[in-house]
Amino acid sequence: MTTARAAAIVLAKELRLEFRTRELLNTTVVFALIVVALFSYAFNPTADESRQWGAGLLWLAFLFAGSLMLNPSFAREHTNDTLDALRMAPISPFAILFGKTLANFAFMALSELILVPVFCVLYNVSVSGVAASLILVLALGTLGLVVVGTVFSAISARARMRELLLPLLLLPILTPLLSACVKATGALFSVEPELNIPSIALIAGFDVVFLTASWLLCEYLLEE
């Protein structure tokens, strides 16, 4: 079986598992909405200010939601030792990791699909003219978040205090991604929206570096 096909099967399994309960999606979306609401309590921004700070708020909400959402990705395999079963399957470890990464990408993207319109309404930000560019930035940024997040979720799942550990490992390493995504999204939110190429190049670079690293190291990551 090719790696792509094996990854697709793992992805399908993850999606089926999630859409039976929708636990993860519901929790993530509500959590991100709470962060967005809390922000308006803490800063009470006007429309001009939210154009300036909104991108940062949006990405912080994604990062916090992601660092919580990625936790069960491997942790729930531990309840019934199902990761052993996955490992025993005659597929490459990268197929398991990549399938899970794609599933997490889908969950994050769905949450963002709900969250971004709500954010735009609540904070009076208009993105009608730049939807395509915004989707590009969101997709590249989310990919970076889930690539590193899925690897670290596999690590924290095997440690004590895993719920606390994942954000602790994940958030500092995501700082370059955060600042580039905020810069790129902020440029799209401004009065004269533009595509900030250096930031997008940095996000793409982040994705490539860590996708390659996770491909090279996944054999060690998933061994028993």
Added chain:
Amino acid sequence: MKIFRILVTLVVAALVVVSGYAALFIAPDERTMHLIQRIFYFHVPSWSASFSAFTIVFIANIAYLATRQQRWDSLSVSAAEVGVAICSIGLITGPLWARPVWGIWWTWDARLTTTFILWLLYISYLILRNLLEDPERRAVLSAIVGVFAFLDVPLVYMSNRLFPTQHPKPVYFGDSASGADPRMTRVLLLCMFSLFCVMVIVLIDRYRLERLRQEYDALRIEVEARTQSMEAASASLSSGSEK
């Protein structure tokens, strides 16, 4: 061997005294900042020494994954601890200089932020190690995090370049037009070398301690296993004699 180690330590201690003296009395006075500029003979070396330590962590991580020898894992945890300690010196001496010169303790500029994130990354690496029980699993998983952390550093630096910088440019190793007195460069090189030597001997000591700890752990596990098997044997003996 022990004599040799004491001798090396004494030589490095003498080197530290000499470079401290050179930094405070031999290096010429800086034109505008005067005395406060001399903190740079401690600040810049702390950066080069801690970065060397983090590079050792990265190399040891890769070497562990390639060879699976416990000693590489010991080296990586030792280097990470020493690196975090020396990096803290840089993070403390920086604001001490910035307060009188810039008027602020801290600014979120490229070099400062990069160092701060670097420091946080290796602290979370050390915390992860404490939260993993099984020694082999700890070694493998923390090596992966170590590799990811090291790969992140250039990206952190580049991402901060998207914003304007306030940190002074490195003038010492520039061309002759940089305006620095050649004596300053020589004193700085001496200080960098001596802090590097301090880093290396502390690292060697910490590495030996880690090896002893591992030996102790292995022995303790073996003693426990033997005690248990002896207790089990004597229990079965006594139950047999009662019959």
